[in-house]
Amino acid sequence: MRLARRAAVAIAAGTLLTGLAVHGTATATAPHAGSPPDTLTVTDPAQADTLREAAASQGRFIGTALNDALLGDPAYTAIAGGEFSSVTAENAMKWGSLEPNRGQYNWAGADRLVEFAAAHDQQVYGHTLVWHSQLPGWVENGGFAPAELRQIVDDHIATVAGRYAGSIDRWDVLNEVFNEDGTFRDSVFYRAFGDRYIADAFRAAHAADPEAKLFINDYNTDGINAKSDGMYRLVSSLLAEGVPVHGVGFQSHMILGQMPSSYRANLQRFADLGLEVAVTELDIRMNTPADPARLDRQADQYRQVVGDCLAVSRCSGVTVWGISDRDSWIPDVFPGEGAANLYDDAYRPKPAYWAVLDAFGGAPGPDPTDPDPTDPGAPASCTAAYRVVNSWSGGSVVEVSVTTATALDGWQARFALPAGARVTNGWNAVFAAAGGAVTASHVDHNRVVPAGGTVSFGFQADTGAHATPAVALNGAECARS
Template sequence: MKLSHLTLTLATTPLLSASPTPAYPHPSRSKYPGLDILAKRAGLLYFGTAIDNVVLNNTQYTSIAHNASEFGQVTPSNGQKWMYIEPARNVFNYSMGDAIVLPAIAHRQLRRCHNFVWHNQLPDWLTTGNWTKSELEGILENHIRHEAQHYYGECYAWDVVNEAFNDNGTLRSDIWLDTIGPEYIALAFRFARKYTRPGTKLYYNDYGIERINNKSLAVAAMVEDFLSREEPVPIDGVGLQAHFTAGTSPGYENITRVIEVFAEKGVETALTELDVRVKLPDSSEEMVQQAKDYADSVRACVDSESCVGVTVWDFWDTVSWVPDTFPGFGDACLWTANFTKKPAYYAISDVLRGD
């Protein structure tokens, strides 16, 4: 049974036992409560979605995105990244982040804020500057200070550092590592704790760590190092992005095992960017496999005491990042282009119901 999680505002209820579920919807399932309602009943803190600014003019989309019974948590997929928040040095623009965060507050949805530090989507002024170590440390602290204080108290959690490791477990060469050194990660977490509201969950977030491998073990070693220092580095969680391909996802056992590894190190986990892409054009067989992979991933979180929630990386195929990044693949989300719920949606519902 999943233990209740300490939260800022919400209580949870005991877990319903979970079991494998059929992939296709039964007519009676149209009467199911939303995914977030079911997730809370199953002992999770939330079931959430990422939202991108490019689709905020679509009222059908936003009515689902800010339906708190479906999604009790929201992540701005792009609007809080460095290139949009600080497009020029010491010039801050929060309009894109606010466009997602403010409606989420109004609809009483938790916010997972994303992200302070990444190697990607950085402004030219930052990447082309010839900074000294001390200069870049100052820029890093200044950025985190301003963004954290603007969203002070409005974020349940922050992805403090995103994708700092290579697949082989070494640290990624980027402006942060090459100029500051490996300690930039610990510095970012210390700055985040300094400027966010007490109780805000601070996460390291990455892809490809949903099974035991060189990368996930390197992240686990970092967590152990951070928490064992004389002055511990404040880290509360590890985000498993969970970008999968139908038929080759890690599966229930692998995801459960890696969650246990992070729990043993003393941090919570979450599936932070879940989607399951398929080869195009899709088929009924691929939809069955996609539903199974989604359901197995969610079930692994539900069955693990330290996994607090699941976020899908948007829910509507039309705005998925997948086709542009993985040519020939797509249809990775829970709603089709015409806003029809897929078999994967109902498979997740069944897992959360314990059917």
């Protein structure tokens, strides 16, 4: 599959789902891979009320990492398609995902991402061609002689970058090649070739897709330190050799209250080399559960990151690593930490969302004196009836009816079952579960619901009679009827 590069962006988020911050219309032109960031503009920045419109008003992109497994979730895809102008594959373009067995490629997830981007007039940030992690076992443990491994790497780059040539705006050619002290990481590639594999990978990627901008990407390089100094020495030497390196990505997986004071100066010194710089994997984690004070501090830190990017003319944009806190990688890697993203577990925009929108010059966020729709004391936009209509030892049948005050084109209802319980079958909805949380999503015949309309669905669970849980519709908790 070869998809043509998008020539223009018509940003029209529309009223995608009730309760989501995706609305407004503007028109912009998407930059060619070789054009400067400031070619991306909107006609009236003061009216920009989505992230992508606001970022475009500053000549920048705003991106997110996409989880392929969630692209069937209407709330997730509404935000991904409406709010962001660039997408990065969270895992679908990594070597282990694409080529788990030598010569046998699985293109499904990567193709879906590229097709999603084309359908939503988005740039694609390719991630990643050569990385020591998430390698298939046959590469990591193959014991190949250097000459054969060289051919394997070249073939992989040519196949992947070649397949998507013309569709990828930026490629992370190399990812995480440094230790914390600025020395090169020990990897199967470094052991075989020394640091020469880095220049060779850039040349191979450029041969496969001459239009894409080619990046090297790493974490803990946000401030001026030993690791970023190592990166600076490397890219300086690559440029001196004429290697086609075009940019440096700064992952910026941050901790609340620990933003480096030299962040802007660090971006600037790489930009002064003539390189594009980008914030590629931004999230800001904290100890959980979150509280309002820490969420406000997090918002300030997000605002500062965006402000520092805007202050550096060659900083082309910011990618956040994931959409909602419920989908984040952080709790699995850092137990007891999380709440790192722009949207909460129910896909509601957090203070950090409004801070990023504001930093890009977008429309102001909600008036703090207005009622909070997530406050149990605020008027509900829906009512829900949850009834256990039959139960026995180890099982029950449940019927749920939800009446909405506003018209819907696509819906999700969320509720919790008792610990350890699960839905075994259901009707009039598609069911998914994560932990004890259950999500029931529309099917074709009940996708559209008029204002004042009611949607009903049911399911069988492997638990007996149980307490009535709260039901949320598209992220807003419903009153009980």
